[in-house]
Amino acid sequence: xxxxxxxxxxxxxxxxxxxxxxxxxxxxxxxxxxxxxxxxxxxxxxxxxxxxxxxxxxxxxxxxxxxxxxxxxxxxxxxxxxxxxxxxxxxxxxxxxxxxxxxxxxxxxxxxxxxxxx
Numbered sequence: 001x002x003x004x005x006x007x008x009x010x011x012x013x014x015x016x017x018x019x020x021x022x023x024x025x026x027x028x029x030x031x032x033x034x035x036x037x038x039x040x041x042x043x044x045x046x047x048x049x050x051x052x053x054x055x056x057x058x059x060x061x062x063x064x065x066x067x068x069x070x071x072x073x074x075x076x077x078x079x080x081x082x083x084x085x086x087x088x089x090x091x092x093x094x095x096x097x098x099x100x101x102x103x104x105x106x107x108x109x110x111x112x113x114x115x116x117x118x
Contacts, residue, residue: 001106002045003070005079008101010061015096020064023096024049026089027066033085037078044079045069061099076104 007027011020031047049066052059070076079086093100 001072001109003073003076004105004107005068005070005076006103006105007066007068008062008103009064009066009093009097010099011063011096012098019096023093024064024066026092030086030089031068034079034083035085036075037082043071043075045071062101 009023011023028047028049031044032042034044035041036043046069047066048068049064052063052065070079
């Protein structure tokens with residue numbers, strides 16, 4: 001089942017715009033830089049992102065949002081726990097990102113599966 005991975009950032013005050021732009025470019029480049037351990041080919045199905053432009057005022061400091069998609073939970077697990085490109089990116093934003101929030105979902109799934117007892 002596909003998994004949509006949403007990452008939201010706010011940056012520390014006084015971080016230069018060029019540095020923020022670099023983080024955003026590197027985040028989007030993960031789509032091509034993250035390679036599947038068995039196929040050695042990119043496995044992030046889709047990636048996009050941008051700066052917030054909502055007029056609603058409910059951002060609570062979040063300024064940039066990125067959305068990517070994985071084919072399976074196994075692919076997401078590898079990305080989060082083992083992918084060297086992703087782990088290097090996470091280390092590279094330390095001291096730059098003030099706040100990070102992550103929300104994942106599977107399209108069309110609105111309840112958690114429940115174990116059935118007999």
